[in-house]
Amino acid sequence: MACIEAKGLTKTFGATTALAGIDLKVEEGKILGLIGPNGAGKSTLLNAALGLIPYEGELKVLGRDPWTARDTLMRDVCFIADVAVLPRWMRVHQALDYVQGVHPRFDRARAEAFLAKTQIKKTSKVRELSKGMVTQLHLALVMAIDAKLLVLDEPTLGLDLLYRKQFYDTLLNDYFDHSRTIIVTTHQVEEIQQILTDMTFINHGRIVLDCSMDEFETRYVELTVKPDNLAAARALGPINERQVLGRSILLFDRVDREKLAPLGEVRTPSIADLFVAVMTAPQGAAQ
């Protein structure tokens, strides 16, 4: 069963179109990076999937309609969003008590074991914790829930590098297994490149690119071209060209590595570079 299935998913706020007909299928066991510029519709898509906003079109999350079945869906879905802050007045032990009291799949011992590895005191109030610690606390709560889908919307925004690295390491080592699905959005794309199994680029409320990481690695090639070969390389139809320290770097889609290798240095691009190429390209050029 697909974890998320959307067909013609549309959402408008007054005159602005946030989602302009999204078709998306996320299979179970994937770690999907949802990548797009500010205002692209990422959060709207996630909010629709979490039953926080009504929408038009078809959307099923774990086989349920999130808008009409949010309260039961939340037994199987967790989310951490930069904007979904923990209440500042709450004490750590109150947060544990509350989640234990309302969530049938919460394993308190697991959350406490995770918290024991941090500097967080159980009597502290959320407002007394640093932003990094609040995220650790939220992660501790979420990781102790035996959920099928975890949605992370800019979970590490405003955290320093150490916390960010620790966040994703913990997630991957202690939480993820192949029966769970994780969807993550972040602007620090390079930090999650290694953990993703799939990625989806979204812009202006549409899906611009949707591929697995395996496909990404075979499809896209970046060539740091030798100056003499520039014309020959351009003839092969790069989707993007940029200058770094006086050298031209060309990005190719579905062009044989064998053909490119003689023209310069060949490697797999970073998601960030592909993102820039796709977002600055004319509509549909990268498809």
Place this chain on the structure above:
Amino acid sequence: MSVSSVVETEAARPTAAASSTSPFYWSVRREIWEYRSIYLAPLIAAGLVVLGFFVRAAHLPALVRETENLPPVAQMLRLAVPFSITALAITLTGLIVAFFYCLGALYNERRDRSILFWKSLPVSNTTTVLSKVFVALAVIPAVVFLVTLATQLIMLLIGTAVLAANGVSAATLWANWPFVKMAALFAYILVVMILWYAPIAGWLLLVSAYARSMAILWAVLPPLGLIIAERIALDTSYVADLVDYRLNGFMSLAFYYKKGMTLGDPLALATPAHFFGSPGLWSGLAVAAALIVAAIWLRRNREPI
């Protein structure tokens, strides 16, 4: 992923036994954690009352001696005053707390964006809103009731001790504040107020779920504007009368008192049959239910501010 592999991974993972949960109970608990004024404000009011009574206690022996020769009604009117004032002060505190509680209950969670955290848990909007109604209409009155009784008991004990130390019998004092009967009367008053004021709580919760800022203005200005507009346009005062009826109307329905009536049995003043048979009560409760349903709908649809 094929069906068989799904089954496999499901079996491989030790499925945590779904533990029993009680979302309503924990939703009420979290309200009391968040709004500590629910119990702190009545306690502070009670503390001030006890302090005041303690300071005045030195005059008590003289007062009791003076009143011993007065007729029973005059005696009660003078000796019962501190105890009725206690009930009045703590009830008023509770009303103020409940007013601001309702006004903030669905507003603050949107303003501090914690609503997204609450909504990330399997607790329905209906459970959440009803837990807030429960706090306003059951928890706060219960706190008022218990704190008031405890305060009055402490005052009776202080009074008894002071009188005993001055060689005056405390019997007059206890006779003029029949504790159990007064507690029963107070419970009746609170139940009447809860039921009568339910639509006001519903209105405040609806405003709380709707307002993007300054909830208090949304709560107060529309009725005030209607009153003024009606007065100017039609020179009538139907809205003003309606508001007045909703604020004060319960007194004449729930109690009957005529000048010169004996106060021997305070419970005799209560007219529950009259109150529970009044259309004003039931229409008010219907309005309250409609407002609460609207607040639930809004909580589902509103976004953080």
